[in-house]
Amino acid sequence: MAVSTAPxxxxxxxxxxxRSEDAAATKRAKRGKLVRYLAMPGFLLLxxxxxxxxxxxxxxxxxxxxxxxADNLIGKAQEHVWLTLLSTTFVLLLxxxxxxxxxxxxxxxxxxxxxxxxxxxQAIPSFGMLALLFYLFRVTPWLPSTGTLPVVVALxxxxxxxxxxxxxxxxxxxxxxxxxxxxxxxxxxxxVLRRIELPLAVPVILxxxxxxxxxxxxxxxxxFLFGGGGLGDVxxxxxxxxxxxxxxxxxxxxxxxxxxxxxIASLIEEKLTPKGL
Amino acid sequence: MSDIMIELKxxxxxxxxxxxxxxxxxxxxxxxGEIVVFVGPSGCGKTTxxxxxxxxxxxxxxxxxxxxxxxxxxxxxxxxxxIGYVIQQIGLxxxxxxxxxxxxxxxxxxWDRDRTKARVDELLDVVGLDPDVYRNRYPKELSGGQRQRVxxxxxxxxxPPVLLMDEPFxxxxxxxxxxLQNEFLRLQQELKKTICFVTHDIDEAIKxxxxxxxxxERSIPAQFAxxxxxxxxxxxxxxxxxVGSGSTLKRLKLTRVRDVNITTDALLGxxxxxxxxxxxxxxxxxxxxxxxxxxxxRPSRWLRAPDFLHDRPVAExxxxxxxxxxxxxxxxxALEEMLLGSAGVAIVVDGRGAxxxxxxxxxIITSIQxxxxxxxxFYRASKLIDPATAIA
Numbered sequence: 001m002a003v004s005t006a007p008x009x010x011x012x013x014x015x016x017x018x019r020s021e022d023a024a025a026t027k028r029a030k031r032g033k034l035v036r037y038l039a040m041p042g043f044l045l046l047x048x049x050x051x052x053x054x055x056x057x058x059x060x061x062x063x064x065x066x067x068x069x070a071d072n073l074i075g076k077a078q079e080h081v082w083l084t085l086l087s088t089t090f091v092l093l094l095x096x097x098x099x100x101x102x103x104x105x106x107x108x109x110x111x112x113x114x115x116x117x118x119x120x121x122q123a124i125p126s127f128g129m130l131a132l133l134f135y136l137f138r139v140t141p142w143l144p145s146t147g148t149l150p151v152v153v154a155l156x157x158x159x160x161x162x163x164x165x166x167x168x169x170x171x172x173x174x175x176x177x178x179x180x181x182x183x184x185x186x187x188x189x190x191x192v193l194r195r196i197e198l199p200l201a202v203p204v205i206l207x208x209x210x211x212x213x214x215x216x217x218x219x220x221x222x223x224f225l226f227g228g229g230g231l232g233d234v235x236x237x238x239x240x241x242x243x244x245x246x247x248x249x250x251x252x253x254x255x256x257x258x259x260x261x262x263x264i265a266s267l268i269e270e271k272l273t274p275k276g277l
Numbered sequence: 278m279s280d281i282m283i284e285l286k287x288x289x290x291x292x293x294x295x296x297x298x299x300x301x302x303x304x305x306x307x308x309x310g311e312i313v314v315f316v317g318p319s320g321c322g323k324t325t326x327x328x329x330x331x332x333x334x335x336x337x338x339x340x341x342x343x344x345x346x347x348x349x350x351x352x353x354x355x356x357x358x359x360i361g362y363v364i365q366q367i368g369l370x371x372x373x374x375x376x377x378x379x380x381x382x383x384x385x386x387x388w389d390r391d392r393t394k395a396r397v398d399e400l401l402d403v404v405g406l407d408p409d410v411y412r413n414r415y416p417k418e419l420s421g422g423q424r425q426r427v428x429x430x431x432x433x434x435x436x437p438p439v440l441l442m443d444e445p446f447x448x449x450x451x452x453x454x455x456x457l458q459n460e461f462l463r464l465q466q467e468l469k470k471t472i473c474f475v476t477h478d479i480d481e482a483i484k485x486x487x488x489x490x491x492x493x494e495r496s497i498p499a500q501f502a503x504x505x506x507x508x509x510x511x512x513x514x515x516x517x518x519x520v521g522s523g524s525t526l527k528r529l530k531l532t533r534v535r536d537v538n539i540t541t542d543a544l545l546g547x548x549x550x551x552x553x554x555x556x557x558x559x560x561x562x563x564x565x566x567x568x569x570x571x572x573x574x575r576p577s578r579w580l581r582a583p584d585f586l587h588d589r590p591v592a593e594x595x596x597x598x599x600x601x602x603x604x605x606x607x608x609x610x611a612l613e614e615m616l617l618g619s620a621g622v623a624i625v626v627d628g629r630g631a632x633x634x635x636x637x638x639x640x641i642i643t644s645i646q647x648x649x650x651x652x653x654x655f656y657r658a659s660k661l662i663d664p665a666t667a668i669a
Contacts, residue, residue: 181368184333184441185382185431186358199372274372276415 040263044256051252058245067237067246077253079229083148083220084261087155088213095160096205099167100193111168118165126219130154134225151220151228158219159212166208170201203273210265217258231257281342282439282471283307283330288339290325299325301495302339310469314486316476318519322496327441327475331360344438358382361432361440361470365447367424369416375401375427376412382435400430405460422453429461433468440472446481455610458484462605463628479520483508484530484607491516504531526609529645534611535604537644539625539634543568548577548592556585568598568624574631576601576624601626604633608641615641 060068101107102114133154137145144150174197182192198205221232231254238247285305291298300322307313315323328334330341332353340349348356369378376397377384383393398408404426416424425445432440446454462485465472476482482489483504490501493515500512508528511517520527544564546555548571559567559582569578569591576598584595600618602611602625611623615638625633 175366175368175371177364177366177368178370179368180333181362181364181428182370182381184331184357184362184364184368186354186356186385187381188354191385196370196372276372276374276417 037267040259044259044263047252048256051249055245055249060245061243063241064243064245067234067243068249073234073249073253076229076231076234077257080217080220080223080231080254080257083151083155083223083228083230084213084216086148087152087159087216087220088209090152091156091159091163091212091216092209094156095163096167099164099205100171100198102164103168103171111172115165115168118161118168122161126158126215127222129158130219130222130225133157137226146227148228150226151223151230154226155216155219159215162211162215163205163208166211167201167205170204170208171197173204174200199274200277203269203277206265206269206272210262210269213265214258214262217254217261221254280309281306282309282344283473284340284342285326285330286340286342288326288329288341289337290322290329290334291337298337298495300329300336301497303496303498305490305498305501307471307473308488309471311487312465312472312474312485313488313490314474314476314482315490315492316479316482316486316519317492317496317499319477321492321494323475323477323492324443326492326496327443327473330439330473331357331362331441333357333362358385358435359437359439361437363425363428363432363440363442363445365444367428367448369424369427369431371416374413374415375406375419378416378427379431379434381431382437386435388435396434397430400433401427403433403464404430406430420453421449422457425449425457426460429464433470438471440470442472442474444476445474447476447478455606455613459603459606459610461485463603466605480527480530483527491519529609529612529641530607532608532644533604534602534606534608534623534625534636537608537636537640539636539640541634543635545570545632546580548572550591552585552591552594555580555591556582559585568632568635569595570632573629575629576626576632598624600624601630602636603628608644611636612638612641 055068066072102111133150134145137143137150137153178196178200179192182196183189187195220228220230221235223230224232224236231250234250235247235254236250238244238250283305284307285303288300288303289298290300303326305313315326317323325334329336332341332348335353336349340347342348343356343359369375370381376394379397379400380393383396388396397412401408401411406423406426411419411423411427416427419427428445432442446457449457458481474482474485476485486504488501489504489507491499491507493499499519500507500516502510502512507516507520508531511520544559544562544567546558546567546569548569555567555569559580565581567580568576569580571577578592578595578597580595587594600614600623602614602623604625604627606614614623615621621638623636625636627633
């Protein structure tokens, strides 16, 4: 029965071929993953080493030497990270619950308006928004016009919208039939939210948080406007004192921080995205 | 225990801002242990009617009585845990495993871990998915047909007496659909659930339903009767139109393989038997072909006398056995299998694939003949009596 066995043999061959291809693909994927994991830290390391080497070759004056100490730079970087984390934490606590509320049936009719506002809010330049807030804090007698608080308020205000919008979009894109199945089996509204909607919205919400984090790192550079510290001080010092090495070091550090935060956020995003999606 | 499992009384749904209600005073009694199919043109309100039973859609007025208890105003979440629910889009939770999907209702009911796990395995087995293979998979790793099996398993998890199914096989390719329908009917023979089934496909309704409700606009029943009655005695032009032509062919879908005489004494051999023994048995019999079964009694190959002329191992002689059907398949399915397998016979096997008998194309023709005679009988009879009473 050559006729009937031939296709079977072919099948087996194809299957064997498929298996070895699979194995090769897995190997490739693993290597690709490793490259992806190491690329960004490697790049940042090289960037900073290059800056350091370049700096060592420069003839620094006393102002530059005073500013560009490890202590000073680390301190500024810490302030920067602190401002970013503080504002991001606050904005998460505010924007995610608000986003959940705005997608509940009772308030759903407001959702398109809020999302529209969110999109528009993104178009406002951060510098303009901060300047406005700066003015607001100045003219309001009971508000401190300098320090951490105004910076955090400004950062929260600015990154509120992307997180809000992503929370709403994330919840909205969950397949209605999945929710109906959950409700139809007797899950309460709350349980459906906790067990189905939020986990399924996690990738989109996380993308929003990542955007907000990067925005906050960038915008926190403007904290010097309020005397809030951070790496913006270094850049601003460099600019106002016309010391190019200081400006460059400040800029490189801010860029490094922003890219590092984005990188870490991407790892967290990957980790927290539910399997099966 | 009354024989009525679900009773709908004047059930009405009126959406705000619309003149006519979507469902208008639907009154219906659904007998315990039967499959009642709601069928009708799109927009007739059949899905709305179904979804009012578990109050996914809250009725505007009317009453729902479940097993003698008025559930119109009870806590809907509690109510739904007593009613299995299967929808066309299946709605598996994509972020959890098959096991956790099936365990949804047991978890809601607070079953302990071991009981839930045992139940999940049992159900996956029941719907034909190997628990060891599928338990830890995610929905996206399954085919459409497999997902719907999981959907059915999930609905059955807490062993609810009632199942609501909204076009459950609607989004599945025709071949898989037929298979799932047959499997489901086999399952129902054991489970004896009370099932409400919505479809827009009259053929599916005839195949699946113990009773069919043909619904017109606003979910007004045009006829609520057994498939036989609907085919032979359509209550009005709407039903006749909806059922359409080719009613003899449709009736092939009514008759199941288990209802006709199949040949159970076919000439059999085992695949591990000696070639000469097999040859002798074939020669001494009146049969022109012999069916070889494997160790699990599953049909494996067809042998004819000329096949013995070639020198081959028994397992490679003759032709592979095709066209296998299960007893709950309809004659229409069987005919299709025969045509596909171009064999002229179909092999009847049980749920595990073990041989039960052989169905010949002649058996089907005989069956069509009987139906024709019955039809002719019916039409002769209906001319003699008053048309008005014939409808009633």
